[in-house]
Amino acid sequence: MVDIFLELPDALIRAYERKARAVGSDVESLMREVIEQRGLGLLPTACKDGGPLSDDWLVKAAEIETEYHRLGYDRGWRFMMCPQANISSAKLLVITLNPGGSGVHGTTWSHEAGNAYCIESWGEIEAGKAKLQRQMQSMYDFLGVGPEEVFTANYVPFRSPTWQDLGRKPEAMAFAEYLWAWLKPKIQFEMAVCIGKDEPAKSLAKLFGAKLEATVEIGWGKVTADRYRLPDRRMLVALPHLSRFSVFDRVASEVKLRELFQQ
Structure with a gap:
C-alpha cells in the first residue's frame, strides 16, 4: 500500500473527512479504499490505452506515488510549486522539467503556503x-504578474540531481504526458513559459497544439529562446534554464526579452 499521507490541499482532506463521517468510516480507511478502487495497479493500462482519467486529486497523487516506486526513484517527488487553486485562476503558466536536488526529499502534491519560488527556503539559503527563485521573481515582475497569479509545476514530478541523472526517462516522460493530458482541460492561463527549450517545451507545445513562431537571441552570446503560438493565439515561450542563464534583470537581455515576449 502506498503512503497516502501526502501534502494534499486542506480542502481535499476536509472533503474526505466529510465523506468518511457520512458513511461511518474513518478518513484513512476511506482514502485507502478510493486509492485501491480507482488508481493503483491500473496506471500502465491507462497510459497505454488512453482510458478514462479520474478527476479525483487524491487518486492522481497516489498515481504519482505509485509510479515513483515502480520506477525505483528514491529522492522524493514534487508536482505543483504553488497552491492547487491557482490552476483555475492563473494568468501565467510556468512549467519546469523536474525538481532538482541531490538530497532526499518527501512527497509534495502542491505548495499551499504560496508560490515556492518566492517564499520557500532552499537549503541554507534565505x-x-x-538563484532560480530570484530569476523567477524577476520574470514575474517583467511580465507584470503577481506570484499569486501564477500556476507553476514540474512536468516530470520525480526528483533527481540533474535531468541527466534521472533514470528510466522514457517511462518518466510517458507518465508526465499522461498526467498533463489529464491536467490540460483544467488549466486557465493567458501566457505559458517553459523553463527548458528542448524539454518540457516540445512536449508542452505538442500537448497544446502550439506552433513555433520565432527563435530569438536573449542577449547571452548565441543562446536563444523560442516563441510558440497556440491555435487561439496565446503565447508559449521556451527559455533556457534560468539557473544557468540569468537573463532577467540583466541590461544586456532586456531588449531581446521584450522582442521575445511581444504579443
Whole structure:
C-alpha cells in the first residue's frame, strides 16, 4: 500500500473527512479504499490505452506515488510549486522539467503556503533568495504578474540531481504526458513559459497544439529562446534554464526579452 499521507490541499482532506463521517468510516480507511478502487495497479493500462482519467486529486497523487516506486526513484517527488487553486485562476503558466536536488526529499502534491519560488527556503539559503527563485521573481515582475497569479509545476514530478541523472526517462516522460493530458482541460492561463527549450517545451507545445513562431537571441552570446503560438493565439515561450542563464534583470537581455515576449 502506498503512503497516502501526502501534502494534499486542506480542502481535499476536509472533503474526505466529510465523506468518511457520512458513511461511518474513518478518513484513512476511506482514502485507502478510493486509492485501491480507482488508481493503483491500473496506471500502465491507462497510459497505454488512453482510458478514462479520474478527476479525483487524491487518486492522481497516489498515481504519482505509485509510479515513483515502480520506477525505483528514491529522492522524493514534487508536482505543483504553488497552491492547487491557482490552476483555475492563473494568468501565467510556468512549467519546469523536474525538481532538482541531490538530497532526499518527501512527497509534495502542491505548495499551499504560496508560490515556492518566492517564499520557500532552499537549503541554507534565505527564503526566496536562491538563484532560480530570484530569476523567477524577476520574470514575474517583467511580465507584470503577481506570484499569486501564477500556476507553476514540474512536468516530470520525480526528483533527481540533474535531468541527466534521472533514470528510466522514457517511462518518466510517458507518465508526465499522461498526467498533463489529464491536467490540460483544467488549466486557465493567458501566457505559458517553459523553463527548458528542448524539454518540457516540445512536449508542452505538442500537448497544446502550439506552433513555433520565432527563435530569438536573449542577449547571452548565441543562446536563444523560442516563441510558440497556440491555435487561439496565446503565447508559449521556451527559455533556457534560468539557473544557468540569468537573463532577467540583466541590461544586456532586456531588449531581446521584450522582442521575445511581444504579443
